[in-house]
Amino acid sequence: MTETTYKPVVVWSKPEAERAGTPLLVLFHGYLSNEQDLMGLVPGLPEEFTVAAVRAPVALGPGFSWFPLMHEPDFSVDKVTSAVADVWGWLDSVKDQHSSVSVLGFSMGMAVATSVMRHRPDEIAAVVGLSGFVVPADGDAFFQDEAVKSLKPAVFWGRDQADQVITPDKIEYTHAWLNENVNLTKVLYAGTGHGINAQELAHVKEFLTYKVLNAK
Template sequence: METMTDTARGDAATPLDSWAPVVLWSKPEDERRGTPLLVLFHGYMADEADLMGLTDHLPAEFTVASVRAPLPAGPGFSWFPLERDADYSVEHVVESVTAVSAWLDGVRGVHSSVSILGFSQGMGVATSLLRHRPTDFACVVGLSGFAVPAEDHAFFRDDAVAASRTPFFWGRDQEDPVITAEMIEFTHAWLVKHTALTKILYSNMFHGINLRELGHVREFLSMTVLGRR
Protein backbone atom coordinates (compact mmCIF):
# COMPACT_ATOMS: atom_id res chain seq x y z
CA MET A 1 0.00 0.00 0.00
CA GLU A 2 1.38 3.39 -0.99
CA THR A 3 0.48 6.36 1.19
CA MET A 4 0.53 10.05 0.34
CA THR A 5 0.71 12.90 2.84
CA ASP A 6 -0.90 16.29 2.34
CA THR A 7 1.64 19.08 2.63
CA ALA A 8 -0.60 21.26 4.83
CA ARG A 9 0.25 20.67 8.48
CA GLY A 10 -1.80 21.22 11.61
CA ASP A 11 -0.01 23.29 14.27
CA ALA A 12 -0.75 23.94 17.92
CA ALA A 13 -0.61 27.69 17.28
CA THR A 14 -3.03 27.51 14.36
CA PRO A 15 -6.62 28.51 15.23
CA LEU A 16 -9.02 25.67 14.57
CA ASP A 17 -11.09 27.81 12.21
CA SER A 18 -8.08 27.86 9.85
CA TRP A 19 -6.74 24.41 10.66
CA ALA A 20 -5.38 22.34 7.77
CA PRO A 21 -4.65 18.80 8.94
CA VAL A 22 -1.90 16.39 8.07
CA VAL A 23 -3.62 13.64 6.07
CA LEU A 24 -2.36 10.28 4.84
CA TRP A 25 -4.10 9.05 1.68
CA SER A 26 -4.25 5.47 0.39
CA LYS A 27 -4.48 6.57 -3.25
CA PRO A 28 -2.78 9.33 -5.24
CA GLU A 29 -4.98 12.30 -6.07
CA ASP A 30 -5.50 11.31 -9.69
CA GLU A 31 -7.01 7.96 -8.62
CA ARG A 32 -9.52 9.27 -6.06
CA ARG A 33 -12.27 10.74 -8.24
CA GLY A 34 -15.50 8.74 -8.13
CA THR A 35 -14.34 6.43 -5.34
CA PRO A 36 -16.07 6.09 -1.97
CA LEU A 37 -14.10 7.90 0.73
CA LEU A 38 -13.44 6.45 4.19
CA VAL A 39 -11.97 8.90 6.71
CA LEU A 40 -10.09 7.55 9.75
CA PHE A 41 -9.88 9.32 13.11
CA HIS A 42 -7.20 8.02 15.47
CA GLY A 43 -7.30 7.76 19.25
CA TYR A 44 -5.82 9.88 22.01
CA MET A 45 -2.01 10.39 21.86
CA ALA A 46 -1.79 8.68 18.45
CA ASP A 47 -1.35 10.21 15.00
CA GLU A 48 -2.43 9.85 11.38
CA ALA A 49 -0.17 6.81 10.80
CA ASP A 50 -1.74 4.79 13.60
CA LEU A 51 -4.76 3.47 11.68
CA MET A 52 -3.37 3.32 8.15
CA GLY A 53 -2.52 -0.35 8.62
CA LEU A 54 -6.26 -1.03 8.56
CA THR A 55 -6.38 -0.13 4.88
CA ASP A 56 -5.04 -3.52 3.77
CA HIS A 57 -8.05 -5.16 5.47
CA LEU A 58 -10.70 -2.91 3.91
CA PRO A 59 -12.37 -3.03 0.47
CA ALA A 60 -9.90 -1.87 -2.20
CA GLU A 61 -12.54 0.31 -3.86
CA PHE A 62 -12.30 2.85 -1.04
CA THR A 63 -9.99 5.80 -0.90
CA VAL A 64 -8.85 5.98 2.71
CA ALA A 65 -7.79 9.24 4.35
CA SER A 66 -6.31 9.21 7.86
CA VAL A 67 -6.36 12.59 9.58
CA ARG A 68 -4.10 13.93 12.34
CA ALA A 69 -5.85 15.53 15.32
CA PRO A 70 -5.09 19.22 15.96
CA LEU A 71 -3.86 19.24 19.56
CA PRO A 72 -0.46 17.91 20.74
CA ALA A 73 -0.84 15.26 23.46
CA GLY A 74 2.09 13.24 24.81
CA PRO A 75 3.82 11.44 21.94
CA GLY A 76 0.92 12.14 19.59
CA PHE A 77 -2.20 14.24 19.24
CA SER A 78 -5.69 14.72 20.64
CA TRP A 79 -9.00 15.82 19.13
CA PHE A 80 -10.14 17.57 22.31
CA PRO A 81 -9.29 17.46 26.04
CA LEU A 82 -10.29 14.30 27.87
CA GLU A 83 -13.48 14.50 29.90
CA ARG A 84 -11.45 14.15 33.12
CA ASP A 85 -9.23 17.12 32.20
CA ALA A 86 -9.86 20.50 33.81
CA ASP A 87 -10.11 22.23 30.42
CA TYR A 88 -12.62 19.77 28.93
CA SER A 89 -15.87 21.20 27.62
CA VAL A 90 -18.45 20.31 25.01
CA GLU A 91 -17.47 23.56 23.31
CA HIS A 92 -13.95 22.22 22.73
CA VAL A 93 -15.48 19.15 21.08
CA VAL A 94 -17.60 21.42 18.90
CA GLU A 95 -14.58 23.49 17.86
CA SER A 96 -12.62 20.42 16.81
CA VAL A 97 -15.48 18.74 14.96
CA THR A 98 -16.36 22.02 13.21
CA ALA A 99 -12.80 22.18 11.88
CA VAL A 100 -12.91 18.57 10.69
CA SER A 101 -16.28 19.18 9.02
CA ALA A 102 -14.88 22.19 7.15
CA TRP A 103 -11.94 20.11 5.92
CA LEU A 104 -14.30 17.34 4.80
CA ASP A 105 -16.37 19.83 2.81
CA GLY A 106 -13.24 20.64 0.84
CA VAL A 107 -12.53 17.04 -0.19
CA ARG A 108 -15.89 15.27 -0.39
CA GLY A 109 -16.88 16.62 -3.80
CA VAL A 110 -14.75 14.22 -5.86
CA HIS A 111 -16.02 11.11 -4.06
CA SER A 112 -19.14 9.02 -4.61
CA SER A 113 -19.84 8.89 -0.86
CA VAL A 114 -18.20 9.61 2.48
CA SER A 115 -17.99 7.18 5.40
CA ILE A 116 -16.13 7.71 8.66
CA LEU A 117 -14.32 5.44 11.12
CA GLY A 118 -13.07 6.39 14.55
CA PHE A 119 -11.07 4.49 17.15
CA SER A 120 -11.35 5.39 20.86
CA GLN A 121 -11.45 9.21 21.07
CA GLY A 122 -11.72 9.18 17.28
CA MET A 123 -15.12 7.51 17.65
CA GLY A 124 -16.11 10.57 19.66
CA VAL A 125 -15.21 12.63 16.60
CA ALA A 126 -17.03 10.30 14.18
CA THR A 127 -20.24 10.23 16.22
CA SER A 128 -20.11 14.00 16.71
CA LEU A 129 -19.71 14.55 12.97
CA LEU A 130 -22.76 12.38 12.35
CA ARG A 131 -24.70 14.32 14.97
CA HIS A 132 -23.77 17.63 13.35
CA ARG A 133 -24.30 16.57 9.71
CA PRO A 134 -26.86 13.74 9.94
CA THR A 135 -27.28 13.07 6.22
CA ASP A 136 -23.67 13.44 5.06
CA PHE A 137 -22.35 9.93 5.66
CA ALA A 138 -23.05 6.59 4.01
CA CYS A 139 -22.13 4.82 7.24
CA VAL A 140 -20.12 5.20 10.44
CA VAL A 141 -17.75 2.74 12.12
CA GLY A 142 -16.86 3.11 15.80
CA LEU A 143 -14.16 0.94 17.36
CA SER A 144 -13.55 0.74 21.12
CA GLY A 145 -14.86 4.26 21.62
CA PHE A 146 -17.75 6.42 22.70
CA ALA A 147 -20.22 9.17 21.87
CA VAL A 148 -19.92 12.54 23.60
CA PRO A 149 -22.64 13.63 26.04
CA ALA A 150 -23.87 16.77 24.28
CA GLU A 151 -25.58 18.61 27.14
CA ASP A 152 -28.31 19.77 24.69
CA HIS A 153 -25.81 21.79 22.65
CA ALA A 154 -27.44 23.04 19.44
CA PHE A 155 -24.48 21.74 17.39
CA PHE A 156 -25.73 18.18 17.88
CA ARG A 157 -28.82 17.57 15.73
CA ASP A 158 -29.86 14.32 17.36
CA ASP A 159 -33.49 14.44 16.22
CA ALA A 160 -32.33 14.60 12.60
CA VAL A 161 -29.89 11.74 13.22
CA ALA A 162 -32.73 9.59 14.55
CA ALA A 163 -34.78 10.38 11.45
CA SER A 164 -31.92 9.39 9.12
CA ARG A 165 -30.95 6.14 10.91
CA THR A 166 -27.47 5.99 9.39
CA PRO A 167 -25.94 2.48 9.42
CA PHE A 168 -23.49 2.29 12.33
CA PHE A 169 -21.02 -0.48 13.24
CA TRP A 170 -19.85 -0.52 16.86
CA GLY A 171 -17.20 -3.03 17.93
CA ARG A 172 -15.72 -3.31 21.41
CA ASP A 173 -14.58 -5.65 24.16
CA GLN A 174 -16.65 -5.77 27.34
CA GLU A 175 -13.33 -5.89 29.21
CA ASP A 176 -12.04 -2.67 27.62
CA PRO A 177 -10.05 -1.06 30.47
CA VAL A 178 -10.07 2.47 29.01
CA ILE A 179 -13.65 3.51 28.23
CA THR A 180 -15.68 3.89 31.43
CA ALA A 181 -18.87 1.98 32.14
CA GLU A 182 -20.80 5.25 32.36
CA MET A 183 -19.59 6.31 28.91
CA ILE A 184 -20.40 2.89 27.44
CA GLU A 185 -23.91 3.05 28.90
CA PHE A 186 -24.50 6.50 27.40
CA THR A 187 -23.04 5.49 24.04
CA HIS A 188 -25.10 2.32 23.79
CA ALA A 189 -28.34 4.13 24.62
CA TRP A 190 -27.57 6.89 22.12
CA LEU A 191 -26.68 4.51 19.28
CA VAL A 192 -29.74 2.31 19.78
CA LYS A 193 -32.03 5.34 19.73
CA HIS A 194 -30.46 7.22 16.83
CA THR A 195 -28.77 4.84 14.37
CA ALA A 196 -29.26 1.57 12.48
CA LEU A 197 -26.85 -0.19 14.82
CA THR A 198 -24.75 -3.29 14.29
CA LYS A 199 -23.02 -4.05 17.61
CA ILE A 200 -20.47 -6.83 18.02
CA LEU A 201 -18.49 -7.72 21.14
CA TYR A 202 -15.01 -9.26 20.97
CA SER A 203 -13.29 -11.12 23.79
CA ASN A 204 -9.60 -10.70 24.65
CA MET A 205 -9.30 -7.59 22.46
CA PHE A 206 -9.35 -5.12 25.38
CA HIS A 207 -8.75 -1.55 24.10
CA GLY A 208 -7.71 -2.49 20.61
CA ILE A 209 -8.68 -3.83 17.20
CA ASN A 210 -8.35 -7.45 16.07
CA LEU A 211 -8.50 -9.28 12.75
CA ARG A 212 -11.95 -10.74 13.39
CA GLU A 213 -13.32 -7.25 13.95
CA LEU A 214 -11.61 -5.98 10.79
CA GLY A 215 -13.27 -8.76 8.84
CA HIS A 216 -16.64 -7.62 10.12
CA VAL A 217 -15.83 -3.99 9.29
CA ARG A 218 -14.91 -5.03 5.76
CA GLU A 219 -18.22 -6.88 5.38
CA PHE A 220 -20.15 -3.94 6.82
CA LEU A 221 -18.55 -1.45 4.41
CA SER A 222 -19.01 -3.81 1.47
CA MET A 223 -22.72 -4.30 2.16
CA THR A 224 -23.56 -0.76 3.24
CA VAL A 225 -21.57 1.31 0.77
CA LEU A 226 -20.76 -1.03 -2.12
CA GLY A 227 -24.09 -2.90 -2.09
CA ARG A 228 -22.53 -6.36 -1.86
CA ARG A 229 -24.44 -9.20 -0.19
Protein backbone atom coordinates in the same frame (compact mmCIF):
# COMPACT_ATOMS: atom_id res chain seq x y z
CA MET B 1 -8.61 27.83 14.09
CA THR B 2 -11.29 28.57 11.54
CA GLU B 3 -12.94 26.45 8.91
CA THR B 4 -11.25 28.47 6.20
CA THR B 5 -7.67 28.12 7.46
CA TYR B 6 -7.52 24.70 9.12
CA LYS B 7 -5.55 22.23 7.03
CA PRO B 8 -4.93 19.02 8.94
CA VAL B 9 -2.10 16.61 8.28
CA VAL B 10 -3.72 13.85 6.20
CA VAL B 11 -2.32 10.54 4.94
CA TRP B 12 -4.05 9.10 1.87
CA SER B 13 -4.28 5.48 0.69
CA LYS B 14 -4.42 6.47 -2.98
CA PRO B 15 -2.60 9.14 -5.01
CA GLU B 16 -4.72 12.14 -5.91
CA ALA B 17 -5.10 11.04 -9.54
CA GLU B 18 -6.90 7.85 -8.41
CA ARG B 19 -9.37 9.33 -5.91
CA ALA B 20 -12.04 10.94 -8.09
CA GLY B 21 -15.40 9.17 -7.92
CA THR B 22 -14.37 6.75 -5.19
CA PRO B 23 -16.11 6.42 -1.82
CA LEU B 24 -14.13 8.19 0.91
CA LEU B 25 -13.45 6.68 4.33
CA VAL B 26 -11.96 9.07 6.89
CA LEU B 27 -10.03 7.61 9.84
CA PHE B 28 -9.80 9.32 13.25
CA HIS B 29 -7.10 8.03 15.59
CA GLY B 30 -7.22 7.76 19.36
CA TYR B 31 -5.82 9.84 22.23
CA LEU B 32 -2.04 10.50 22.07
CA SER B 33 -1.75 8.74 18.71
CA ASN B 34 -1.31 10.09 15.18
CA GLU B 35 -2.56 9.84 11.62
CA GLN B 36 -0.34 6.84 10.80
CA ASP B 37 -1.82 4.67 13.57
CA LEU B 38 -4.87 3.34 11.72
CA MET B 39 -3.36 3.11 8.23
CA GLY B 40 -2.45 -0.49 9.02
CA LEU B 41 -6.16 -1.27 8.68
CA VAL B 42 -6.24 -0.29 5.00
CA PRO B 43 -5.27 -3.71 3.55
CA GLY B 44 -8.26 -5.21 5.39
CA LEU B 45 -10.77 -2.63 4.13
CA PRO B 46 -12.65 -2.69 0.81
CA GLU B 47 -10.20 -1.66 -1.90
CA GLU B 48 -12.84 0.51 -3.58
CA PHE B 49 -12.49 3.12 -0.83
CA THR B 50 -10.05 5.97 -0.76
CA VAL B 51 -8.91 6.13 2.85
CA ALA B 52 -7.78 9.38 4.48
CA ALA B 53 -6.32 9.35 8.00
CA VAL B 54 -6.45 12.72 9.73
CA ARG B 55 -4.16 13.99 12.51
CA ALA B 56 -5.83 15.49 15.58
CA PRO B 57 -5.13 19.20 16.08
CA VAL B 58 -3.60 19.31 19.58
CA ALA B 59 0.00 18.11 20.07
CA LEU B 60 0.19 16.28 23.39
CA GLY B 61 2.80 13.94 24.83
CA PRO B 62 3.93 11.40 22.23
CA GLY B 63 1.08 12.19 19.83
CA PHE B 64 -2.03 14.28 19.37
CA SER B 65 -5.48 14.77 20.90
CA TRP B 66 -8.81 15.89 19.48
CA PHE B 67 -9.98 17.45 22.76
CA PRO B 68 -9.26 17.06 26.50
CA LEU B 69 -10.30 13.83 28.18
CA MET B 70 -13.84 14.07 29.51
CA HIS B 71 -12.81 13.82 33.18
CA GLU B 72 -10.26 16.64 32.86
CA PRO B 73 -11.20 20.14 34.10
CA ASP B 74 -10.56 21.80 30.74
CA PHE B 75 -12.92 19.48 28.84
CA SER B 76 -15.98 21.10 27.28
CA VAL B 77 -18.48 20.21 24.59
CA ASP B 78 -17.34 23.41 22.84
CA LYS B 79 -13.87 21.92 22.40
CA VAL B 80 -15.41 18.86 20.79
CA THR B 81 -17.56 20.91 18.43
CA SER B 82 -14.61 23.16 17.54
CA ALA B 83 -12.51 20.15 16.51
CA VAL B 84 -15.39 18.63 14.55
CA ALA B 85 -16.19 21.94 12.82
CA ASP B 86 -12.57 22.09 11.68
CA VAL B 87 -12.82 18.54 10.35
CA TRP B 88 -15.93 19.52 8.40
CA GLY B 89 -14.09 22.56 7.03
CA TRP B 90 -11.47 20.21 5.61
CA LEU B 91 -14.09 17.65 4.47
CA ASP B 92 -15.92 20.34 2.52
CA SER B 93 -12.73 20.89 0.50
CA VAL B 94 -12.44 17.24 -0.58
CA LYS B 95 -15.83 15.51 -0.36
CA ASP B 96 -17.24 16.63 -3.70
CA GLN B 97 -14.75 14.51 -5.64
CA HIS B 98 -16.01 11.37 -3.86
CA SER B 99 -19.17 9.30 -4.34
CA SER B 100 -19.83 9.19 -0.58
CA VAL B 101 -18.20 9.93 2.78
CA SER B 102 -17.95 7.42 5.63
CA VAL B 103 -16.04 7.78 8.90
CA LEU B 104 -14.16 5.38 11.18
CA GLY B 105 -12.81 6.22 14.61
CA PHE B 106 -10.87 4.31 17.26
CA SER B 107 -11.24 5.16 20.98
CA MET B 108 -11.46 8.99 21.20
CA GLY B 109 -11.60 8.88 17.41
CA MET B 110 -15.00 7.18 17.67
CA ALA B 111 -16.23 10.24 19.57
CA VAL B 112 -14.99 12.38 16.68
CA ALA B 113 -16.46 10.12 13.98
CA THR B 114 -19.89 10.00 15.61
CA SER B 115 -19.81 13.77 16.23
CA VAL B 116 -18.94 14.40 12.58
CA MET B 117 -22.01 12.37 11.65
CA ARG B 118 -24.20 14.06 14.26
CA HIS B 119 -23.41 17.52 12.87
CA ARG B 120 -24.42 16.76 9.25
CA PRO B 121 -25.98 13.28 9.29
CA ASP B 122 -27.39 13.43 5.77
CA GLU B 123 -23.85 13.69 4.35
CA ILE B 124 -22.33 10.62 6.04
CA ALA B 125 -22.96 7.21 4.47
CA ALA B 126 -21.82 5.04 7.40
CA VAL B 127 -19.97 5.21 10.72
CA VAL B 128 -17.56 2.70 12.22
CA GLY B 129 -16.71 3.06 15.92
CA LEU B 130 -14.06 0.81 17.45
CA SER B 131 -13.38 0.58 21.20
CA GLY B 132 -14.75 4.08 21.71
CA PHE B 133 -17.66 6.20 22.83
CA VAL B 134 -20.21 8.89 21.95
CA VAL B 135 -19.96 12.37 23.50
CA PRO B 136 -22.96 13.61 25.53
CA ALA B 137 -24.19 16.67 23.64
CA ASP B 138 -25.73 18.49 26.62
CA GLY B 139 -28.33 19.99 24.28
CA ASP B 140 -25.74 21.70 22.08
CA ALA B 141 -27.39 22.65 18.77
CA PHE B 142 -24.25 21.63 16.87
CA PHE B 143 -25.42 18.04 17.27
CA GLN B 144 -28.39 17.44 14.96
CA ASP B 145 -29.60 14.44 16.94
CA GLU B 146 -33.24 14.77 15.93
CA ALA B 147 -32.15 14.55 12.28
CA VAL B 148 -29.95 11.58 13.17
CA LYS B 149 -32.89 9.84 14.81
CA SER B 150 -35.04 10.47 11.74
CA LEU B 151 -32.41 9.23 9.28
CA LYS B 152 -31.21 6.24 11.38
CA PRO B 153 -27.74 6.13 9.81
CA ALA B 154 -25.79 2.86 9.75
CA VAL B 155 -23.32 2.60 12.64
CA PHE B 156 -20.98 -0.29 13.49
CA TRP B 157 -19.77 -0.46 17.09
CA GLY B 158 -17.15 -3.02 18.01
CA ARG B 159 -15.60 -3.46 21.45
CA ASP B 160 -14.41 -5.88 24.10
CA GLN B 161 -16.42 -5.96 27.32
CA ALA B 162 -13.11 -6.30 29.15
CA ASP B 163 -11.76 -3.03 27.69
CA GLN B 164 -10.38 -1.17 30.73
CA VAL B 165 -9.78 2.15 28.94
CA ILE B 166 -13.31 3.32 28.13
CA THR B 167 -15.08 3.85 31.45
CA PRO B 168 -18.44 2.20 32.24
CA ASP B 169 -20.33 5.52 32.27
CA LYS B 170 -19.20 6.23 28.69
CA ILE B 171 -20.20 2.72 27.58
CA GLU B 172 -23.62 3.05 29.21
CA TYR B 173 -24.29 6.41 27.58
CA THR B 174 -22.98 5.26 24.19
CA HIS B 175 -25.08 2.10 24.25
CA ALA B 176 -28.25 4.03 25.09
CA TRP B 177 -27.62 6.79 22.56
CA LEU B 178 -26.80 4.44 19.69
CA ASN B 179 -29.78 2.18 20.37
CA GLU B 180 -32.12 5.17 20.32
CA ASN B 181 -30.76 7.10 17.35
CA VAL B 182 -29.09 4.90 14.73
CA ASN B 183 -29.32 1.65 12.82
CA LEU B 184 -26.80 -0.14 15.03
CA THR B 185 -24.62 -3.15 14.33
CA LYS B 186 -22.96 -3.99 17.66
CA VAL B 187 -20.40 -6.79 18.06
CA LEU B 188 -18.36 -7.83 21.11
CA TYR B 189 -14.86 -9.28 20.73
CA ALA B 190 -13.47 -11.20 23.70
CA GLY B 191 -9.73 -10.99 24.28
CA THR B 192 -9.25 -7.84 22.23
CA GLY B 193 -8.89 -5.40 25.13
CA HIS B 194 -8.48 -1.82 23.93
CA GLY B 195 -7.57 -2.84 20.41
CA ILE B 196 -8.75 -4.22 17.06
CA ASN B 197 -8.51 -7.85 16.02
CA ALA B 198 -8.63 -9.58 12.63
CA GLN B 199 -12.22 -10.81 13.06
CA GLU B 200 -13.40 -7.28 13.86
CA LEU B 201 -11.63 -5.86 10.81
CA ALA B 202 -13.28 -8.51 8.64
CA HIS B 203 -16.67 -7.49 10.08
CA VAL B 204 -15.89 -3.83 9.35
CA LYS B 205 -15.09 -4.74 5.74
CA GLU B 206 -18.41 -6.60 5.44
CA PHE B 207 -20.29 -3.69 7.02
CA LEU B 208 -18.78 -1.09 4.68
CA THR B 209 -19.33 -3.32 1.66
CA TYR B 210 -22.99 -3.92 2.53
CA LYS B 211 -23.91 -0.46 3.83
CA VAL B 212 -21.94 1.70 1.39
CA LEU B 213 -20.76 -0.17 -1.70
CA ASN B 214 -23.91 -2.25 -2.07
CA ALA B 215 -26.35 0.26 -0.64
CA LYS B 216 -29.68 0.43 -2.46
